[in-house]
Amino acid sequence: MSLHKWLNERVDLDGMYTGLLDRKVPSGLSWAHTLGSATLAVFVVQALTGIALAMYYAPSPDHAYDSVRYIQTAVISGPLVRGIHHWGASAMVVLVVAHMIRVFTMGAYKYPREANWLLGVVLFILTMAFGFTGYLLPWDQKAYWATQVGTNIAGTTPVIGDILVKLLRGGSQLGAGTLTRFYAMHVLLFPMLIAGVIGLHMVLVIRQGIAPKPKLLEEGSPLTTSDAQYPAYYQAQYKEAKRGDQRFWPDVIAKDAAVAVLTILVLVLLAKTFGAGLEAPADPSDSSYKPLPEWYFLPFFQLLKLVPGSLESVVAVGIPGAGILALLFLPFYDRKSTRSFRHRPWAMATLGTLMVSCGLLIGAAYRDISPMVEPDTGRPLTSAERAGRALFKGQGCNSCHQVGANKPTGKAGDLPDAPDLTEVGLRHTGVWMHSFMEDPLRFHKNSKMPAFGPPILSHQEIEELSRYMSSLRGKNGDAKQPQFVDTFPETPKHKEP
Incomplete structure (x- = not known):
């Protein structure tokens, strides 16, 4: 008995191949449809490089910085691995956001993919939390003070602010409890949650199929996706979209693999060219340090600097909360059957305004990063x-x-x-x-x-x-x-x- 026959009788290899790979997909899929696979590839890279780094990392304030420095100076390919992991965090954010923008502009969050959209929003939240918890681990000045600011912002939450800060820090101040908590969340909790969400996301993609071109779902459609006739209309149009000879394997897989390889090569290039910085060891007594979070938190960070102190708690909690709720409920309050961005001017205007605002806030934050004004006294400052x-x-x-x-x-x-x-x-x-x-x-x-x-x-x-x-x-x-x-x-x- 051949190995294939033995496995096929037990795990149904032929059935898995037919259900997962040998299936028709809508014709005319663009390269933008590869963003999800690129995100998955980066997550796998993050998991592998994270495992490698965890073999040398010591999650305690006394040894964390020295262990990272050891990775940078003594471990073979340590700077490369750490650099890939560092840039991979940014790539995860970019790709998840780009993937959500692609889904939004195509109206692919509407029937029957509402659950997939909800999982995408959860994945975005987990990705941001993943990056935030990893930021502290080097235990250098940048990591320490940026986390101090981040946890202080969490403390502005009405009613539960103090409890939330103590829960995050493991006490009233940043210290050993904070580092071990962030390490546990970054290495154990969030990877498992992200892997689970990605797995469910992929199951639903296989179940619902890849979203076709918006135009195919607009010709002769009912006015809303909640219309009783819409499911039958959708199934008929989706069947029509798959009348071509394009299949998931090898047509879609080839594009996905090419983009995944290109993404990994870009990460390697960034790691080799720029690496991952490491500042001086964390000094809790140095109140002169100017904290700055990672770039993907800069719009929110800069926005808080522009509002009066009396409104800080409202902005710190209200804007992220309102934004997340708006994303979660989007498929349920936008039930119009129109999907193309050409027929949704208000939705595109909102997206454009949000993107421009984030860009301006990031630019303003970087403009504020001017050199510290040093008096020419001939002596160090007190x-x-x-x-x-x-x-x-x-x-x-x-x-x-x-x-x-x-x-x-x-x-x-x-x-x-x-x-x-x-x-x-x-x-x-x-x-x-x-x-x-x-x-x-x-x-x-x-x-x-x-x-x-x-x-x-x-x-x-x-x-x-x-x-x-x-x-x-x-x-x-x-x-x-x-x-x-x-x-x-x-x-x-x-x-x-």
Whole structure:
């Protein structure tokens, strides 16, 4: 008895081949239909490279950074494997989003693929969570402070914010509990969930078939997909779409394989060219570090910087929540039978607005990444001055004020008469600057500068900012003699009752 016959009698190889591979598909499938297979290929690459990295990684604050450094410097092909894993995370996000956009523009989330769309939304959420939990694992400055910001945002959730933060961090602060939790989620929980969702997604694709061209499902169709006649209409049109001789094997598989190989080659090229960065070890005491998340979180990160503090919790929870709900319920409130993007102008306008907005927010975030303004004092900054430097940039002071060769970076406030602060430490004392920043209108009734007193900044933060500004004395500033021009407003005298 041959091996094929033995296996066929037990697992029905011929039936599996007929059901999975030797099946007709709609004619005229484009290369855009390969995005799902490319996503699957990248996930497999992530799993394999993740297993390789886990063999050397030590998930504890004392050893995590050193283990990653060891991978980078001592393990054969370690930098390549880590680079592929790093760029693979971005590729997963790009491909999942691109796949969802393709499905959206073709109206392929409508009957009978509503469940597949729901699984796609879940896969998108899991992919973002997958990237977020992996970000902390190197335990360098970038990882630590970006995760600090991310968990702080989670803490703005009404009612359950404090519980959520403690659940994520394993305590009130980032530490060993946080690292082990993120490691467990990144290595165990999310890979299993993603694999399960992808598996269900593929089962439904086989069950429902690949979506045909939208045009084939619009000719003579009922007005809505909820119409009683629509299922029969759909089945007849789908059968017509498969009248050609195109089959899943080898026609579709060949395209999928070509795109998958090309995607992997691009990941290898990116890993070889750019690698995966590793900054200094995490220093929880360095409050001057300017955190920045991965690029796919930048639109949300930048949006939070543009809203007042009083609305931060509303935006932090409301916008993602509303967006996810809108995606989940999309197949149920959009029941029109029209599928082509040409016949859905409002849907395409919404998609275009969202994509342009995300692009502008990412661009704005990268424009804000200007070099830290370094005073030429000939000595290192103190910890208070470093904290003040971070506040100077974080509060957008460099958007209006020039310091040395660092021109204003934006139009936040549009103050063409904002003073040059290159040598402000020679003109004003730290005490004066502290008082002025708390309430500029006390000093100049027509001042356009916003007040930074509590609750915007605490007294300690204003003190750190004033100390940093006191260190701004221009080139060789410590050798120059200050000429202070401080003028304090008169304190109002209260009449005796």
